[in-house]
Amino acid sequence: xxxxxxxxxxxxxxxxxxxxxxxxxxKEFVQIIRDPSSIAIALVLPVFLILLxxxxxxxxxxxxxxxxxxxxxxxxxxxxxxxxxxSDYFKVTEVTSMQEAVKLIRDxxxxxxxRLSQDFDRQLASGGASVQLIVRxxxxxRARFIQGYARGALSQWTDHRAVSEAxxxxxxxxxxxxxxFNEAVDSHYFLVPGLVVLIxxxxxxxxxxxxxxxxxxxxxxxxxxVTPVRASEILIGKTLPYFILGMTGLxxxxxxxxxxxxxxxxxxxxxxxxxxxxxxxxxxxxxxLISSATRNQFVAGxxxxxxxxxxxxFLSGFVFDLxxxxxxxxxxxxxLPARYYVSFLQTIFLAGNVWSxxxxxxAAMTVMxxxxxxxxxxxxxxxxx
Amino acid sequence: MESLRRILALIRKELLAILKDPxxxxxxxxxxxxxxxxxxYAATYDLNHVxxxxxxxxxxxxxxxxxxxxxxxxxxRRVANLRDQREIAPLIDSRRVLIVVQIGQDFxxxxxxxxxxxxxxxxxxRNSNTAGTALNYIGTIADSFNATWRQTNGGPPPPVQAVxxxxxxxxxxxxxxxxxxxxxxxxxVQMIVITAMSVAREREQGTFDxxxxxPFRPVEIMIGKSVPSILIGxxxxxxxxxxxxxxxxxxxxxxLFTLYAGVLLFLITAxxxxxxxxxxxATMQQALMGSFxxxxxxxxxxxxxxxxxxxxxxxxxVTFIDPLRWVISIIHRVFLEGASLRRISSDLWPLALIALFxxxxxxxxxxxxxx
Numbered sequence: 054x055x056x057x058x059x060x061x062x063x064x065x066x067x068x069x070x071x072x073x074x075x076x077x078x079x080k081e082f083v084q085i086i087r088d089p090s091s092i093a094i095a096l097v098l099p100v101f102l103i104l105l106x107x108x109x110x111x112x113x114x115x116x117x118x119x120x121x122x123x124x125x126x127x128x129x130x131x132x133x134x135x136x137x138x139x140s141d142y143f144k145v146t147e148v149t150s151m152q153e154a155v156k157l158i159r160d161x162x163x164x165x166x167x168r169l170s171q172d173f174d175r176q177l178a179s180g181g182a183s184v185q186l187i188v189r190x191x192x193x194x195r196a197r198f199i200q201g202y203a204r205g206a207l208s209q210w211t212d213h214r215a216v217s218e219a220x221x222x223x224x225x226x227x228x229x230x231x232x233x234f235n236e237a238v239d240s241h242y243f244l245v246p247g248l249v250v251l252i253x254x255x256x257x258x259x260x261x262x263x264x265x266x267x268x269x270x271x272x273x274x275x276x277x278x279v280t281p282v283r284a285s286e287i288l289i290g291k292t293l294p295y296f297i298l299g300m301t302g303l304x305x306x307x308x309x310x311x312x313x314x315x316x317x318x319x320x321x322x323x324x325x326x327x328x329x330x331x332x333x334x335x336x337x338x339x340x341x342l343i344s345s346a347t348r349n350q351f352v353a354g355x356x357x358x359x360x361x362x363x364x365x366x367f368l369s370g371f372v373f374d375l376x377x378x379x380x381x382x383x384x385x386x387x388x389l390p391a392r393y394y395v396s397f398l399q400t401i402f403l404a405g406n407v408w409s410x411x412x413x414x415x416a417a418m419t420v421m422x423x424x425x426x427x428x429x430x431x432x433x434x435x436x437x438x
Numbered sequence: 439m440e441s442l443r444r445i446l447a448l449i450r451k452e453l454l455a456i457l458k459d460p461x462x463x464x465x466x467x468x469x470x471x472x473x474x475x476x477x478x479y480a481a482t483y484d485l486n487h488v489x490x491x492x493x494x495x496x497x498x499x500x501x502x503x504x505x506x507x508x509x510x511x512x513x514x515r516r517v518a519n520l521r522d523q524r525e526i527a528p529l530i531d532s533r534r535v536l537i538v539v540q541i542g543q544d545f546x547x548x549x550x551x552x553x554x555x556x557x558x559x560x561x562x563x564r565n566s567n568t569a570g571t572a573l574n575y576i577g578t579i580a581d582s583f584n585a586t587w588r589q590t591n592g593g594p595p596p597p598v599q600a601v602x603x604x605x606x607x608x609x610x611x612x613x614x615x616x617x618x619x620x621x622x623x624x625x626x627v628q629m630i631v632i633t634a635m636s637v638a639r640e641r642e643q644g645t646f647d648x649x650x651x652x653p654f655r656p657v658e659i660m661i662g663k664s665v666p667s668i669l670i671g672x673x674x675x676x677x678x679x680x681x682x683x684x685x686x687x688x689x690x691x692x693x694l695f696t697l698y699a700g701v702l703l704f705l706i707t708a709x710x711x712x713x714x715x716x717x718x719x720a721t722m723q724q725a726l727m728g729s730f731x732x733x734x735x736x737x738x739x740x741x742x743x744x745x746x747x748x749x750x751x752x753x754x755x756v757t758f759i760d761p762l763r764w765v766i767s768i769i770h771r772v773f774l775e776g777a778s779l780r781r782i783s784s785d786l787w788p789l790a791l792i793a794l795f796x797x798x799x800x801x802x803x804x805x806x807x808x809x
Contacts, residue, residue: 090724098731106738109753112567114745133598158605159781161767164747181595190604191770193612194483194567195745200602201574204581207600214597223593224549225584226504229556230573233530235563243565244744255730263723347461350642351635354726355465358631359473362734363624367477372743374568375480376487376536382479396533399564409532 069289073282077290084264085294094259095298099252099306107248107314112240112372114198116144119165120154123147129177130169133184136210137167142202164189165199234319234403242317245310246398247371253303253329254361254391257336258343259354260295265344266353284433288426292337299333310402320401324411328401331418332394336361338425339390345432365391393417441658448654448662452636456666466632470624470674474617474681481616488572490537491518491529498546500587504557507579508539514575530562537561537572549587606691606774617682618773619742621701622765624678625671626708626736630729633667633712638725641716656804660797664709671705672698682773691776700768700782703789707761710796711736717803736760741767764789 085091121134126149138145146163148154157163168185176182186203188196235242268274277287307325310316318325340357347353367373368382369391375383386392393414400410457463490508494501508514517535520526529535540558548555559576561569588595607614640646649659679697682688711732719725739746739753740762746754757763764785771777771785779786 088721088723090721090727094727094730098727101731102734105735105753105756109735109739109749109756110744111748112744114748117747159775160784177597181597181599183599183601185601185603187603187605190607190610191774192615192745193604193607193610194571194615196604196607196610197483197571197574200604201577204577204600207598211597223588224552224591225554225587226545226549226557226580227554228559228573228577228580230559230561230576232561232563232566232569232573235566235569238563238566238570240566240744242563243567248738251734255734259726259730263726267723349459349461350722350726351639352459352461352465354635354722354729355462355631358627358726358730358733359465359469362730362737363473363477363627366737366743367481370565372565372567373481373483374485374565376489377482377485378480382476385476386480400533403564404531407531 069283069286074286074289077282077286078293081264081290081294085298091260091264091295091298094256095295095302096305099256099302100309102252103245103248103306103309104313107241107245107309110241110244110248112194112244113238114142114195114202117142117165117199117202118144118146118163119167119199119203120146120148120157120163122151122154122166122168123149124151124169124171125173127174130173132214133169133173133207133210134167136206136213137203140202140206140209142199143206158187158189161189164195165203167203241314242403243399244372245314245316246402247369247395249303249306249310250332250369250371250391250394250398251362251365252306253299253333254336254365254394255358256302257295257299257333258340258357258361260299261291261337261340262344262353262357263340263350264295265291265341266348266350269344269348270350284430288341288429288433291341292334295337296330296333299337300330303329303333316402318402319405320411321406324406325401328394328397328411328415328418331415331422332390332397335390335418335422335425338422338429341429342425342432345429361391364389368392369395371395390418390421441655444654445658445661445665448658449665452662452666453669456632456636456670466628466670467673467677470628471677471681473624474620474678475685477620478613478617478681478686481612481620483567483571483612484610485513485568485571485575488514488537488575489517489535490514490539491520491526491535492516493520493523493526493538493540495543496541496545500546500549500555501541504541504545504580504583505539507583508576511575511579513572526560530560533562533564535562536569537576539576550591552593613686614688614774615770616742617678617686617688618769619766621675621678621682621769622704622762623737623740623742625674625701625705626740626762626765627733628674629667629671629705629708630712630715630733631726632670633663633709634716634719634725634729635722636667637663637713637716638719638722641720642722656801660713660801660804663713664706664797667709667712668702668705671708672702675701675705688773690773692772692778696777696779696782697769697772699779700765700772700786700789703786703793704761704765704768707789707793707796710793710800711761713800714796714803717800736762739763758788759792761789761792764792 137143154166166187173182188199190196232238311318343356344353368386368389375386397414400407526538538560545555561573563569604610715728716725719728739757746757767785768782771782
């Protein structure tokens with residue numbers, strides 16, 4: 054083989070040689086098996102994380118602890134308290150003074166106070182009683198939902214009373230709300246696909262960032278450069294094994310979402326697999342670029358975690374709605390591959406094959422993939438000259 | 439005395455190793471501020487730009503008033519007026535609108551007859567939290583529409599009226615919750631990675647063994663590795679805190695001393711976690727993987743993204759070992775509620791326990807490596 058390579062060096066530098074690529078891939082696999090931590094990153098980690106975090110994450114409040122202050126227990130005020138007790142959303146602690154309730158909210162024992170004042174009955178008889186609703190506003194999102202549920206409990210009580218007392222009815226607009234794609238309002242439906250994105254972003258980038266940076270650091274990549282191997286062949290040899298590992302991890306996490314968390318898959322499995330493969334390539338390419346640019350494991354590791362994990366949490370539309378974000382910050386989110394994959398996954402899982410969403414998302418990922426690999430190739434080749 | 443001198447030398451060497459390289463210096467000091475800045479804007483559950491479409495079959499005075507209330511709320515932006523039921527699905531599917539409000543053709547007639555008049559509100563539930571918040575806003579608008587309708591049409595006032603107050607955050611701004619929380623979130627990530635990687639790097643390059651044959655005792659090495667990270671952490675905390683106070687202008691109710699006491703304990707804990715990770719890792723790759731393995735659950739289950747009280751009971755117990763959970767509670771209570779040291783003691787002692795436990799494990803692992 055040596056003599057053949059030596060015989061026509063020109064041919065070897067102009068196109069990718071499948072045989073060399075194959076032996077590079079073989080070498081990478083041997084390395085993976087020798088240090089199984091790559092396998093752990095690709096397979097064990099995603100499954101562990103999706104189980105632990107998937108079960109933990111939830112934005113659906115239930116059994117919210119509230120204190121109901123009955124300063125003067127009467128049948129009417131007790132029936133308002135009863136409306137809160139009946140609601141699935143609340144777990145009521147009854148107290149008789151505001152001081153007790155304030156102490157409960159300060160010690161984080163309750164998240165809200167419903168105060169029925171001393172003269173609730175008198176106010177009610179004279180035409181309108183006010184009910185004080187206090188929420189612990191620190192977690193504003195949760196507080197807003199608590200307010201909504203409390204208003205719901207009160208209006209139910211009002212309707213009930215109107216019927217039982219045969220009060221003259223007044224016209225009112227009544228909302229009939231429907232939540233498409235998630236009728237049961239289960240936040241796992243969007244949190245679990247988002248979690249898949251998070252896990253795959255980090256594992257994908259981590260897998261390649263470190264192996265490549267280590268080769269740079271230890272000088273073994275330069276050793277490779279004195280052989281006839283081309284930069285593009287090295288990149289293929291580095292990407293393919295981890296692509297296979299990453300796809301297996303993706304398969305495991307997506308299956309967990311589908312079968313353990315019962316997120317329905319409305320769209321086609323083939324489209325899901327194809328676009329996911331594309332995204333994985335973007336993540337791997339990102340890792341390659343970081344490691345080629347830094348050539349230092351410490352810095353590469355730092356950047357990978359900083360640039361992938363938190364942005365994917367806060368800037369991808371995973372939980373926070375990007376439409377309400379100021380334009381400048383929203384623009385940054387367009388540079389984030391995770392954003393497109395979150396949008397794609399939420400759509401393919403919950404809404405189906407909506408091409409008007411899928412095609413732009415996939416196109417953006419393709420562009421990113423091409424840019425990342427072109428940049429990496431340049432960074433790698435530069436060293437050769 | 440001799441021991442102190444040795445530790446100081448080691449601290450100096452550690453700080454130099456991290457801060458000498460400009461790239462490494464930047465990755466340690468730049469990202470927390472940049473991230474706190476960007477995420478401070480991005481991490482919000484408050485909606486201010488909800489695109490919605492209207493399918494008004496009634497076209498009456500009342501329905502126009504109802505829609506004017508929505509348009510005037512400042513939260514919703516009407517992007518389409520529909521003429522057909524079939525137009526709804528494509529608009530929502532393609533994410534062009536989040537909400538469709540459909541008013542039936544007998545809306546006004548039913549209102550005048552004193553009957554409930556239905557308004558269909560369809561939301562894109564692909565993110566059920568955003569959709570729920572938007573529906574909540576519409577609910578508030580409908581309530582005030584009904585109150586006005588009662589008044590102008592001579593109905594009796596409603597028997598009960600809710601007077602709503604939100605303590606500690608009167609306008610319910612998510613930013614007041616998120617930005618202080620970032621102090622814990624951002625430093626957690628950095629502390630664990632920096633500490634774990636700095637030990638792993640020495641191990642991989644063989645300099646750790648050299649350190650072990652010097653007169654340093656394992657505890658001294660541990661202190662020498664911990665203190666620089668904690669110092670860097672304090673700088674990061676101060677930078678993010680400054681941003682929260684002077685850029686985002688979040689009102690600070692408590693005392694800085696109490697806040698720093700809690701944060702310092704947290705930093706010791708986070709560094710302890712980093713040391714524990716590094717003590718089981720042989721290479722930098724393993725250290726990074728170990729960091730990731732601890733950071734991700736800690737960060738996601740710390741209560742900043744989704745409330746801990748929503749989690750299943752079993753997972754809530756798991757969060758007891760999450761230092762982020764305790765420090766976020768401390769920061770929020772000191773920052774927004776003005777809690778005293780005594781009131782946050784229920785959050786301090788779990789942190790102290792975790793700190794003690796992780797540091798003890800790390801010392802034990804270092805010792806074992808010696809023999």
